[in-house]
Amino acid sequence: MAPSLIQKTERVVQSLVTMKTIDKAFSGVPALRSAELEIVPGEVHALIGQNGAGKSTLIKILTGVYRKDSGDIRLRGEPAMISSPGEAQKSGIATIYQELNLVPLRTVTENVIMGYEPKMLGGLINWRAAHRHTREILSRFGIDIDVKAPLGSYSTAIQQLVAIARAVSLDASLVIMDEPTSSLDDREVDILFGVVRELKNSGVSVLYVSHFLDELFRICDRVTTMRDGQTVGTRKLTDTTKLELIADMLGRNIEEIEAAGMTDFGGAERQLGETLLEAKGVATGPRLHEFDLTVRRGEIVGLGGLLGSGRTEAARALFGVDALTKGEIRLKGTTWKPGNPSDAIQDGIGLLTEDRKAEGIVPDMSVRENMTLALLPKLTRNGQIQTGRERELVESFIRALGIKTANMDQPIRELSGGNQQKVLLARWLATEPDLLILDEPTRGVDVGAKLEIQAIIRSYVERGFGVVLISSEFEELVEGADRIVVLQDGYSVTTLQNPGVTEDMLVRAIAHHHEAGHA
Amino acid sequence: MPGTDAFDLRRYLRNDTRSAGVWIALVALILFGLARYENFGGAYNIVSFLNYNSLFIIISIGMCFVIMTGGIDLSVGSVAAFTSVVAAYLSPYGLEVALPGGVLAGIAFGAINAFCIIAMRIPPFIATLATMLAAKGGALVISGAQTISVDWGSNFTKLGMEKAFNILPWSIVIVALVAVALWIVLEHTSLGRTVLAIGGSEDASNLMGLKVTRAKAFVYLLSGGCAGLAGVFLASGFGAGQPLEGIGWELSAIASVVVGGTLLTGGLGSVPATVAGALLLGLVFNVLNFENGRGTISLSAYWQMVIRGGFLFVVILLQTRIGPSQKEVG
Numbered sequence: 001m002a003p004s005l006i007q008k009t010e011r012v013v014q015s016l017v018t019m020k021t022i023d024k025a026f027s028g029v030p031a032l033r034s035a036e037l038e039i040v041p042g043e044v045h046a047l048i049g050q051n052g053a054g055k056s057t058l059i060k061i062l063t064g065v066y067r068k069d070s071g072d073i074r075l076r077g078e079p080a081m082i083s084s085p086g087e088a089q090k091s092g093i094a095t096i097y098q099e100l101n102l103v104p105l106r107t108v109t110e111n112v113i114m115g116y117e118p119k120m121l122g123g124l125i126n127w128r129a130a131h132r133h134t135r136e137i138l139s140r141f142g143i144d145i146d147v148k149a150p151l152g153s154y155s156t157a158i159q160q161l162v163a164i165a166r167a168v169s170l171d172a173s174l175v176i177m178d179e180p181t182s183s184l185d186d187r188e189v190d191i192l193f194g195v196v197r198e199l200k201n202s203g204v205s206v207l208y209v210s211h212f213l214d215e216l217f218r219i220c221d222r223v224t225t226m227r228d229g230q231t232v233g234t235r236k237l238t239d240t241t242k243l244e245l246i247a248d249m250l251g252r253n254i255e256e257i258e259a260a261g262m263t264d265f266g267g268a269e270r271q272l273g274e275t276l277l278e279a280k281g282v283a284t285g286p287r288l289h290e291f292d293l294t295v296r297r298g299e300i301v302g303l304g305g306l307l308g309s310g311r312t313e314a315a316r317a318l319f320g321v322d323a324l325t326k327g328e329i330r331l332k333g334t335t336w337k338p339g340n341p342s343d344a345i346q347d348g349i350g351l352l353t354e355d356r357k358a359e360g361i362v363p364d365m366s367v368r369e370n371m372t373l374a375l376l377p378k379l380t381r382n383g384q385i386q387t388g389r390e391r392e393l394v395e396s397f398i399r400a401l402g403i404k405t406a407n408m409d410q411p412i413r414e415l416s417g418g419n420q421q422k423v424l425l426a427r428w429l430a431t432e433p434d435l436l437i438l439d440e441p442t443r444g445v446d447v448g449a450k451l452e453i454q455a456i457i458r459s460y461v462e463r464g465f466g467v468v469l470i471s472s473e474f475e476e477l478v479e480g481a482d483r484i485v486v487l488q489d490g491y492s493v494t495t496l497q498n499p500g501v502t503e504d505m506l507v508r509a510i511a512h513h514h515e516a517g518h519a
Numbered sequence: 520m521p522g523t524d525a526f527d528l529r530r531y532l533r534n535d536t537r538s539a540g541v542w543i544a545l546v547a548l549i550l551f552g553l554a555r556y557e558n559f560g561g562a563y564n565i566v567s568f569l570n571y572n573s574l575f576i577i578i579s580i581g582m583c584f585v586i587m588t589g590g591i592d593l594s595v596g597s598v599a600a601f602t603s604v605v606a607a608y609l610s611p612y613g614l615e616v617a618l619p620g621g622v623l624a625g626i627a628f629g630a631i632n633a634f635c636i637i638a639m640r641i642p643p644f645i646a647t648l649a650t651m652l653a654a655k656g657g658a659l660v661i662s663g664a665q666t667i668s669v670d671w672g673s674n675f676t677k678l679g680m681e682k683a684f685n686i687l688p689w690s691i692v693i694v695a696l697v698a699v700a701l702w703i704v705l706e707h708t709s710l711g712r713t714v715l716a717i718g719g720s721e722d723a724s725n726l727m728g729l730k731v732t733r734a735k736a737f738v739y740l741l742s743g744g745c746a747g748l749a750g751v752f753l754a755s756g757f758g759a760g761q762p763l764e765g766i767g768w769e770l771s772a773i774a775s776v777v778v779g780g781t782l783l784t785g786g787l788g789s790v791p792a793t794v795a796g797a798l799l800l801g802l803v804f805n806v807l808n809f810e811n812g813r814g815t816i817s818l819s820a821y822w823q824m825v826i827r828g829g830f831l832f833v834v835i836l837l838q839t840r841i842g843p844s845q846k847e848v849g
Contacts (some may be wrong), residue, residue: 065726086728101726103719105786110712115729117709124707166727 015077016041016174016205017062017093022071024057031057034071036231037224039174044196044206046216046237049226050249050307050472055209058226059176063095064088094167095176102163104152109134111151112166137165141195157188164195168204175199176207181215182308185286193219211308213242214489227251246306246511252504273297275333276466277349277435279318282327288313289490291327295435295466300457302481303470304506310490311470312354315437318468319351320344332434350433352424354440361420363413367405368394370412371426397426402452418442425453429460436460437468442476454480474503486510538780538792540837544830545799548806556809564805566688570679570756572801573694574599574749576794578768579775580701581745583793584738586776587705589718589785590636590643592739595746596768597654598628600761602750604658607667607760610675617675618751625747626740628654633739637732651769658762667760678755690752697748701741702790710734718785775800778834799834803827 017039024032032054039045049055060066062073064082073080075091082088088095095101102111109130118129134147141161151159160180167175177196181189196206196219208220216223217237225232225248232248246252275296282291288310295301303311316322318329320338329336331347338344341351362370371394372379379390394408401422405415412420421441428436438457442450457480461467471477477484484496486509494509552559578595585592606621628650635646669675683692705711713734716724724731749768754760777783778799779792807823810816818826 084728085726089728095726097726101723103716103723103786105719105782106712106715110716114712114716114724115709115727117712124703125709125712127707 014040016075018072018074018077019058019062020072020074022058022061022073023069024061024066025069031229032061032068033229034231035226035229037062038234039205039207041173041205042200042203043221044200044208044219046220046223047207047209047226048211048213048216048223048245048249049232053226053249054229055226056178057229059095059178059207059209062088063093063176089170089172092171092173093176094170094172094174095178096160096163096167096180097178102151102159102166104159105150107149108138108145108147108151108154108162111162112137112147112169114166116170133169134165137168138162140168140198141165142191155188157184157191160184160192161195164199168199172204174205174207176209178209179211180208181210181212189215189286211306213245213306213308216245217242225249243511249306250507252507272299273464276331277318278330279314280328280330282314282317282329283325283490284313284317284322285325287490288317288322291317291487291490291492293318293468293485293492295468297434297464297466298461299483300461300467300469300481302477302484303468303487304474304477304484304496305487305510307472308489309487309510311487312439313490314487314492315351315353315439315468315470318344318435318437319349345431345433348434349437350428350431350435351437352428352439352441354443361412361424364411366409367398367403367412367415367423368408371397371423371430374427375430393430394426397430401426401456422453425456429456432465435466435468437470439470440472441469442471442473450476474506478503478506538789538795540834541778541780541792541795541799544834544837545795545802548799548802552802552806552809556806556813559809566691568801568805569691570688572797573690574752574756575768575771575775575801576797577694577697577745577752578749579772579779579793579797580698580790581742582769582772583776583779583781583788583790584701584705584714585643585742586773586781586783587714587718587785587788588735588738589721590735590738591647591773592632592742592746593644593647593769594628594632594650594654595742595749595772596765597651597658598625598743598746598765599750599753599768600763600765601625601628601654601658601661602747603754603764604662604667604750604760604762606675606751606754607669608661610669610673610754612673614674614678617673617754618678618748621751621754622744622747625743625745625750627743628746629740629743632743633736636739637735655765662760662762664762666762667754669754669758669760671758676755676758679752690756693748697745698790698794705788705790710737714738715786715788718782718787720786771800772797774831778831800827800831803830 015038017037019035019037022032022035023030035054035058037047037058047055047059057066061068062082064084064087067083073082080091082091082093106114112134113130117125118133120126131147138145138147138161141164143158143161145154145158151162164175180192184192196208199206208216210216220237222234222236223240223245224234225245227249235244273296275294277293277295279291279293283289287308291310291314293301293314303314305311313322317324320340320343324337329338336347338347344351362373368390372390376385379386391408397403398405398408403419403422403426405419412423415423421443425441441457442453454476457467457469469477469481478498478501482498484498484501484506485492486494486496486506488510496505496509558564578599582592582595602621602624605624606617609617609620632647632650635641635649636643677689679688679690681689683689705714713724713729713731714737716727716729717731717734721731753764775796776788776793777796779789779796781788781793804823804827807818807826811818
């Protein structure tokens, strides 16, 4: 018998969690295709992949939120049927979701012990024991807080640690952390990592989901990469480079990337207008350290980079969501300090975020009402909305953007995601901001509509406006942007000038500095 | 100026003087009454005040539990009217049958609410609005739209008159016992904590593996049962089942709960503060009656309601404004 097979049998016995050939589809669309994951006791295991790669679906199957269509899950070698979050907890799997699954109105102690309260004679909760227990666990993490205070009165970092404390108090053997550091500052990240090491030392496994690759090298033992609903592979982080992880995530050939050198990007000068916006050395927080950007009238500037590279943070800085800690922004030639998004809108900046719900779709209102919501002051005369003009305007955008709707009075919730996105794009275009920032404008949009949206953006800048285009799709950036500013770990590192940029060049630019930085 | 900022959850949570407003107002009003009116502190006034208000207190406590889960129960007034008729019909069999009978009838309506809200996923506002109409109609149907006199020969009417251990009427003792029991349930059992957790975040409660369905069913059954008990008190206290009573009781109960510092969206709440809220709202009427009795002014019942509304407003202001700023100074 082949030795490899024997080894394999041993590992099945040893492993804490084994997920094999997991399939899952949502209304016919496959989200996972034969996905796999194996976690051994006491390891910190990273799970990475681009958005939509299937990480959260896989986790939600493991934690009983979703049911798998087919496949095999084993816990400590035993077949496991996990059909609810409660059952997952009982089998020793605790999850710390990105949106914390705790109750901020209730006290720290309650959030730790809820559902597993220490009882006195007569079934009443033993509060003294509960508070003591909670303090003990938190002090192991080096935290000393008033456990009787409401959880919501503490920072996100503390709340996250309380969530971990709950997991520990449930005697979890696996703690799943979904993007645990995305809202923490450097010092808080250090505390969190201390806690993760503490968990590891006491034999608890951690499944660590993160977009921040540097973190994985600091804290994780092994990493599983997913792409398009499939498991690409599992590597040991000690014998892996960041470049290899990126290549896995993107599905690119690493030798090809390394072999090619950097070339000069020559290109014909486009007819451009005055400088619209200039950002120099902009920093806002732990995710954006030094960001430079120039946008001229008539220009589409792309922001490229991996998730977590600071793209979204850059957009937030320009739109006045996050205050600058360093650097300067000049708008139309004068120094500009946006205090909040409404300042930014006033001064001619628009931001289409990737989150349609947060962006403000009003689901029960019609396509027409959603589109003209921000325009009503302009469409109103003597206190009356000029319905004729309104319908004309909406009609023209529906035609121009190819929005598929029965009529303009159809509730927007009945439209597909892509068409909802177009309505929001139309909302912004109609207000005619000088600078429009588009964060993933074509996510969830089919190929045909994607091209239409790109054409609309192009014709918009040709009228003398500027656009900043953020996208995780390299093709979209390469085809759609005049220049691409590449971001890495919160720094703008390079600018690629079109025409002449290829997808490979962009991938190389994104990967190149990672490699240099890691060496 | 902190008030110009958006709602600051952190500051709001750090302010533990939230329910202080109701206690301050209650004590102030009692002191005012004691100083101004001769018989205000007399045994007769105290007992008759508590006796009359016991049914509002009991309804408010049930409502408090529902609101703490983030729900609402609009049916309590109609249910109380319905169960008062049931209790009146059962009164010939004695208190030991009529009291549980009335409470069970209330629980039955609570069960309908719970079923609609949990199993059918109808929003509590709509579900209990429907039950409110149904119970109101039901009360008129079974009573033939007449008040149903209780059997004066049985021990049923002793509920509000005979004193337990020669100190307080049974109705007040029962309400006090129920209030203390539910206070303990809320503060010291997993069920009570789950009720609060659901109001804080139902999704999180589910993900934490809490028994959400059980706790939600409990609060609607409890609210129905409390309304049922209030109906029994009503029939016993007035000597008749009253199918037309109960109008607007749900709003008084909600007012008591809110005055007591319970968050309407759920997640925060207190049984004693709710009792204090109900007492405070009742006491406003009591004080106005005394004021009328002095003969210097004469306020109609309508004006009394206006004044009570204004008073409610002031207490809410006390809660939201004075609480946080005290904390900031201190």
